[in-house]
Amino acid sequence: xxxxxxxxxxxxxxxxLGLVAEDGAHAATxxxxxKRLGAPSGSIYHRFVSRDLILATLWIRTVKRFQQGFxxxxxxxxxxxxxxxxxxxxxxxxxxxxxxxxxxxxYRREDLIALWPDELGGELATLNDEVKRSVIxxxxxxFGQATAETLGRTRFALIEIPYAxxxxxxxxxxxxxxxxxxxxxxxxxxxxxQEPVR
Amino acid sequence: xxxxxxxxxxxxxxxxLGLVAEDGAHAATxxxxxKRLGAPSGSIYHRFVSRDLILATLWIRTVKRFQQGFxxxxxxxxxxxxxxxxxxxxxxxxxxxxxxxxxxxxYRREDLIALWPDELGGELATLNDEVKRSVIxxxxxxFGQATAETLGRTRFALIEIPYAxxxxxxxxxxxxxxxxxxxxxxxxxxxxxQEPVR
DNA sequence: CGTATAGTAGAGAGATGTCTCTATTATTAG
DNA sequence: CTAATAATAGAGACATCTCTCTACTATACG
Numbered sequence: 442x443x444x445x446x447x448x449x450x451x452x453x454x455x456x457x458l459g460l461v462a463e464d465g466a467h468a469a470t471x472x473x474x475x476k477r478l479g480a481p482s483g484s485i486y487h488r489f490v491s492r493d494l495i496l497a498t499l500w501i502r503t504v505k506r507f508q509q510g511f512x513x514x515x516x517x518x519x520x521x522x523x524x525x526x527x528x529x530x531x532x533x534x535x536x537x538x539x540x541x542x543x544x545x546x547x548y549r550r551e552d553l554i555a556l557w558p559d560e561l562g563g564e565l566a567t568l569n570d571e572v573k574r575s576v577i578x579x580x581x582x583x584f585g586q587a588t589a590e591t592l593g594r595t596r597f598a599l600i601e602i603p604y605a606x607x608x609x610x611x612x613x614x615x616x617x618x619x620x621x622x623x624x625x626x627x628x629x630x631x632x633x634x635q636e637p638v639r
Numbered sequence: 640x641x642x643x644x645x646x647x648x649x650x651x652x653x654x655x656l657g658l659v660a661e662d663g664a665h666a667a668t669x670x671x672x673x674k675r676l677g678a679p680s681g682s683i684y685h686r687f688v689s690r691d692l693i694l695a696t697l698w699i700r701t702v703k704r705f706q707q708g709f710x711x712x713x714x715x716x717x718x719x720x721x722x723x724x725x726x727x728x729x730x731x732x733x734x735x736x737x738x739x740x741x742x743x744x745x746y747r748r749e750d751l752i753a754l755w756p757d758e759l760g761g762e763l764a765t766l767n768d769e770v771k772r773s774v775i776x777x778x779x780x781x782f783g784q785a786t787a788e789t790l791g792r793t794r795f796a797l798i799e800i801p802y803a804x805x806x807x808x809x810x811x812x813x814x815x816x817x818x819x820x821x822x823x824x825x826x827x828x829x830x831x832x833q834e835p836v837r
Numbered sequence: 838c839g840t841a842t843a844g845t846a847g848a849g850a851g852a853t854g855t856c857t858c859t860a861t862t863a864t865t866a867g
Numbered sequence: 868c869t870a871a872t873a874a875t876a877g878a879g880a881c882a883t884c885t886c887t888c889t890a891c892t893a894t895a896c897g
Contacts, residue, residue: 630828
């Protein structure tokens with residue numbers, strides 16, 4: 442009962458995402474989001490009690506969307522293959538979801554959301570739990586044990602190096618052909634178990 | 640003639656830098672900078688005509704400070720050594736200049752400076768020229784020729800991978816001992832001339 | 838068909854930030 | 868010592884953004 446929604450929650454999140462990706466984090470003001478949808482700002486506040494809640498919801502949606510494939514990749518039983526799949530997922534997902542990839546790699550949560558809303562406190566607290574568990578399991582399986590060093594190296598190989606490559610994907614019309622192979626090379630070198638020649 | 644300056648240009652830049660590093664880009668408001676120095680905002684505007692000019696000047700100062708050692712490292716005639724030195728410089732400089740490293744790795748220019756001031760337009764245009772030239776020269780020397788691929792791989796190895804590691808330096812009291820070796824391993828793997836096993 | 842309800846619409850209050858303007862103060866040169 | 872000057876000091880004009888409040892509108896259900 443009541444009239445049907447003209448602007449859905451998802452529409453609002455998409456508009457915010459577009460603004461962040463196109464014009465930067467500061468551009469996603471409530472007025473700008475409303476204008477992008479052709480709505481007045483009041484309509485936005487009918488759905489989300491605050492700007493921070495919009496961006497926090499968008500953040501969670503985006504992180505979860507990215508994590509899904511990443512977690513699946515890490516499930517592969519052969520650890521080198523799992524690593525390759527994880528790296529490939531990051532690059533391909535980023536190419537297929539540029540705006541979202543841009544948001545994730547370009548901004549920290551704290552720079553997008555001034556004050557994390559209480560109602561999403563629980564969500565935030567557990568958001569990375571699965572990935573953390575998964576990375577620890579990978580490290581234990583791959584290196585034999587998860588120490589500060591092996592964990593740090595794993596994170597560097599599986600997360601930070603691929604993230605660093607996303608800039609190349611966002612920057613150009615289509616990802617350079619050498620990129621995927623290069624990133625995999627770097628990651629696997631970091632994950633090498635025998636002591637490399639110094 | 641006239642009274643001596645109580646707050647110098649450099650004091651103002653340092654205050655802005657501290658705010659950016661500690662509380663994020665949005666925290667470096669003119670009022671906050673003034674408060675940090677114990678001055679009213681009017682005194683700041685006596686030195687810099689706009690907030691953007693403060694942050695743009697800081698940006699240039701920081702980039703130049705970083706580039707100096709990086710360019711020196713790349714001068715080494717043996718290219719593998721040059722690469723190692725460049726990587727090491729990025730990590731060690733970041734450890735020694737955390738606030739500046741944080742600013743450079745955490746924010747893009749566009750996110751710090753809304754509208755780049757005209758008076759610094761020339762500076763900006765040439766800011767990266769030397770590094771670009773230097774990276775091209777390195778690529779030509781190392782790979783034999785600078786193509787889109789060899790240039791892209793060089794940038795990834797010498798700039799983006801080390802940048803990705805800076806987070807580990809900023810995040811903890813002292814950089815993990817394994818970091819430097821790990822980053823060098825990744826970079827050199829990317830720079831390997833023979834086709835790696837796929 | 839009419840009423841309850843979910844939603845849209847938009848004006849405007851209040852907070853925060855940039856920048857301007859005028860007054861005051863310290864320092865140097867003659 | 869005095870005048871010129873470079874700098875500090877701080878009030879407030881103006882812009883922008885978040886969020887509130889009230890009025891209006893479309894739709895579903897009986």
